[in-house]
Amino acid sequence: MVSYFEASLQTISVHHVGNPLQDERYALSDEPLTLKDEIIPRLLMQYFLAPFEKTNEVYHLMHPGDDLDLNEIYHYCTTVFNDDTKFQEISQKIAKHLYSVSGHPKIKAGEVYIGYFNGVQLEGEQVNAVGIFKSETKETFLKVYPQEGGFGMDYEENAININKLDKGCLIFNTSKEDGYKVVVLDKTNGSNNEAVYWKDEFLKLKIRNDNFNQTNNTLSIYKNFVTQKLDGEFEMSKADKIDLLNRSMKYFKEKDTFELDEFTGEVLGNDEAIESFKTYKNQYEQEFETKIPDTFEISDNAVKKQARVYKSVLKLDKNFHIYIHGDKDLIEKGFDDAKAMNYYKVYFKQEE
Structure with a gap:
């Protein structure tokens, strides 16, 4: 979704931000970095922009009071x-703001x-962008x-791996009235409070309700409905659940709308x-304050993303895995009294 083959780095500033609860301070640079050769900018472009090439979710900046100017970023x-x-003055203010929320x-x-x-490209539009990145892992x-x-051999300590960006975001100079278009990366692994500060407290992001997210959310809601909700209302085998998941994936792959x-x-x-699912969907919309329309264009990228987490595997103890991709009527479940064990009977025409 993000492409930077025609992009260039106009200027960049580096600051250091500590943790106020650990009695660490921040250190601000007076001037932007001086980039004297062509290799460093090229490496920086790879470090900062390459991780966003596979991002699909697009966010926008928001503020709980609906006054975007109150959102610092x-x-x-x-x-x-x-x-x-x-730029330099603003970069210092951004660093101070990050320090203030690192609590x-x-x-x-x-x-x-x-x-x-x-000249960074997002969704086919080439615009300028402000990038904010943080490196925590040395x-x-x-x-x-x-x-x-x-x-001979030597070593370099406390160096940065340009293939591992810890945190980053790109704010694109487009859709200003909606809070700009924003893509974000956060590879923090930790507690919820630690992990959410980048997106929720520093940037104050809200995911954009476009066809990618509508498709992604609907498939996610349906998956949770089948795997978690239906058990309490209907008696269903795991094979039946897998069949329901396969049917939904088939629908999204074959339909455009x-x-x-x-x-x-x-x-x-x-x-x-059907009534139970619609109620479940409404509850999600109210809880997350995200309205999913009853009709929308299906995003192929979102379908591919969800297909990776939709499970069609029936795991039987530690002996067998049955992959169910088609007609569930060709598999039957039973109980063998002599062995006191469950069994599945599978019908097929030929081995391949």
Whole structure:
């Protein structure tokens, strides 16, 4: 979704942000980095932008009071988009803002990079973008080099692996009235409070309700409905559940447009189950304040993403796995009294 083959790095500043609860401070640079050769900018572009090439979710900046100017990042980015000569001053304010929300004891100190990019492409639109990135993980690298009669070895401590970006976001200069388009990356592994500060407290993001997220959310809601909700209302085998999941995936792969009544009729086909699913969907919309329309264009990317987590495997003890891809009527479940064990009978025409 993000492409940067025609993009360029206009300027970048580096600051250091500690954790106030650990009595760590922040350190601000006075000037942007001086990039004297062509190799460093190219490496930085790979480090900062390559991780976003496979992102699909697009967010926007928001504020609980509906006044976007109260969102610090929105205000700072608007200032830079209007006048890039204020970039350095704004980069310092962004670093201070990040420091102010780093209030969880497990949040790591690290360098914060604020960059201004030209010509980054998102959803086919080429625009400028402000990038904010944080590196928290440092590694040791070995260096092998030739010397007289063979090779020598050295090492570099506290170095950064350019293939492992810890946290980052790109704020694109488009859809300003909606809070700009934003893509985000956060590879933090920790407690909820530690993990959410980047998206929720620092950026204040809300996911955009487009056809990707409508497709993704509907498939996710249906999967949870089948695997968690139906057990309490209907007596169903695991094979039946897998069949219901396979039917839904088949619908989304074959159709261009989602129609709620058509979907529930073709996939569930039971009035009580249909009503239960619609209630379940409404509860999700109310809890997460996200309205999913009854009709929307299906996103192929979202279907591919959900297909990876939709399970069609029936696991039997530690001996067998049965992959169910088609007609569930060709598999029967029973109980053998002599062995006191369950069994499945599978019908097929030929082995392949």
